[in-house]
Amino acid sequence: MNEIKLINIQQAILLDNDREAEKLRRRLAEKKVFMVNLMASPGAGKTSLLIQTIRRLRGKLRVGVVEGDIDSMVDSYKVADEQVAAVQIKTGGACHLDAAMIKQGIDCLNLDELDLIFIENIGNLVCPAEFDTGADIKVMILSVPEGDDKPLKYPLMFSVCDAMVINKTDYLPDPGFNPETLVQHVRRLNPNIEIFPLSCRQEIGLVTWCDWLERKVIAKRSKGLSDKLEE
Amino acid sequence: MHELPIVKKVLSVVLEYAQANHAAKVTAVVLEVGELHDLMPEWVQKFFRFASRGTVAEDAEIRIFQPPLICKCNQCQENFVLHLRNGSDWSCPVCMASDFVMLTGKEFSIKEIEIIQ
Numbered sequence: 001m002n003e004i005k006l007i008n009i010q011q012a013i014l015l016d017n018d019r020e021a022e023k024l025r026r027r028l029a030e031k032k033v034f035m036v037n038l039m040a041s042p043g044a045g046k047t048s049l050l051i052q053t054i055r056r057l058r059g060k061l062r063v064g065v066v067e068g069d070i071d072s073m074v075d076s077y078k079v080a081d082e083q084v085a086a087v088q089i090k091t092g093g094a095c096h097l098d099a100a101m102i103k104q105g106i107d108c109l110n111l112d113e114l115d116l117i118f119i120e121n122i123g124n125l126v127c128p129a130e131f132d133t134g135a136d137i138k139v140m141i142l143s144v145p146e147g148d149d150k151p152l153k154y155p156l157m158f159s160v161c162d163a164m165v166i167n168k169t170d171y172l173p174d175p176g177f178n179p180e181t182l183v184q185h186v187r188r189l190n191p192n193i194e195i196f197p198l199s200c201r202q203e204i205g206l207v208t209w210c211d212w213l214e215r216k217v218i219a220k221r222s223k224g225l226s227d228k229l230e231e
Numbered sequence: 232m233h234e235l236p237i238v239k240k241v242l243s244v245v246l247e248y249a250q251a252n253h254a255a256k257v258t259a260v261v262l263e264v265g266e267l268h269d270l271m272p273e274w275v276q277k278f279f280r281f282a283s284r285g286t287v288a289e290d291a292e293i294r295i296f297q298p299p300l301i302c303k304c305n306q307c308q309e310n311f312v313l314h315l316r317n318g319s320d321w322s323c324p325v326c327m328a329s330d331f332v333m334l335t336g337k338e339f340s341i342k343e344i345e346i347i348q
Binding site: 002003004005006007008009010011012013014015016017094095096098124126127130152153154155156159184185187188189191 | 233236237240241243244248252254258262264267268269315316321322329330331333337339340341342343344345346347348
C-alpha cells in the first residue's frame with residue numbers, strides 16, 4: 001500500500017495529433033491534393049501572400065483555403081473575394097490549428113475540385129510550429145520590419161519549415177534587418193530550407209515563389225498518377 | 232499561453248495510463264522537452280494543476296528534463312552545445328565551421344509517471 005510505482009510511457013506528447021495528421025495526409029494523397037501550412041506573426045503578410053499567389057496560379061491550379069482565426073472573419077472575406085473555395089475555422093482562443101481542426105475544414109471542401117489547399121494558420125511563431133496539420137509542406141513568412149533576430153527567439157519555427165518567405169523587401173535597407181545575418185542563422189538551424197525574398201505590395205519576387213510551389217503541386221499529382229499506373 | 236493545449240494533451244495521456252494501472256493517485260509526471268521547444272516549466276505546472284483538478288493527477292508534480300541542443304560538427308566531428316538564445320555565433324567552437332547536425336534538443340515526449348495504487 002502507498003508504494004510509489006513508476007509507469008513507463010515513452011510517448012510523443014502530440015501522438016494523437018500526429019496520427020490524425022497522418023490520416024489527413026493519406027486522404028489528400030489519394031485525392032492528389034497538395035496542402036501548404038502557412039505560418040507567420042500577425043501582420044507579416046499571410047493574407048497578402050495568399051491573395052497574390054492565388055491570382056498568379058489562377059487558370060493553372062484550383063486553390064482552396066482553410067483560414068484559421070481566433071475569432072474574426074476578416075481574412076476569409078478577403079480570400080473569398082478572390083473566388084476560391086474558402087473555409088473559416090474559428091479557434092475560439094486557441095493559438096494554433098491542429099490536425100483535428102484542419103480535418104473539419106477539409107470536410108467542407110470538395111477535394112475532387114482542388115489541386116492545392118493553403119492553411120492560413122493563426123498569427124504567431126510559437127504554437128503553430130508544434131502541431132502537424134497534415135500538410136505536405138510548412139512555409140513561414142518573416143517580414144523585414146520584424147527584424148533579423150527572430151531565429152534566435154523562435155528557433156523551432158525556423159527549423160521545421162520547408163520554405164521561408166521574406167516579405168516586405170521594399171522596406172530594405174533597414175538597420176534592424178540584415179538579410180545575410182538572417183539567412184546565416186536560418187541555414188544553420190535548417191540547411192535545406194528554401195528562401196524566397198519578395199514584396200507582396202510591390203509585386204516583386206512572386207514569380208519565383210509561385211513557380212516553385214507549382215512544381216511541388218505538379219510533382220505530387222504526377223506521383224499520384226504513376227502510383228495509380230503501377231497498381 | 233501555448234502551454235495550455237500541450238498540457239491538456241499530456242493530461243489525457245496521463246489519465247489513460249493512470250486508469251489502466253489502477254492508480255489511486257498520480258504523484259509525478261516526467262516530460263522530456265528539448266531546448267528547441269518553447270515551453271516554460273512554471274506555466275506547465277500551473278496549467279496542469281488547473282486542468283487536472285478533480286482527477287487522480289491533480290497534485291502531480293511535473294518534472295521536465297530539458298536536453299540541451301547538442302550538435303555534431305560535420306567538419307571536425309566534434310560534439311558541442313549550441314546556445315541558441317545568445318545568438319551571436321552559431322558555429323563549431325573547435326573549428327568554427329557552420330555545418331553541423333543536431334543530435335539532441337528536439338525531444339517532446341512523456342517519459343513516465345509515478346503513481347500510488
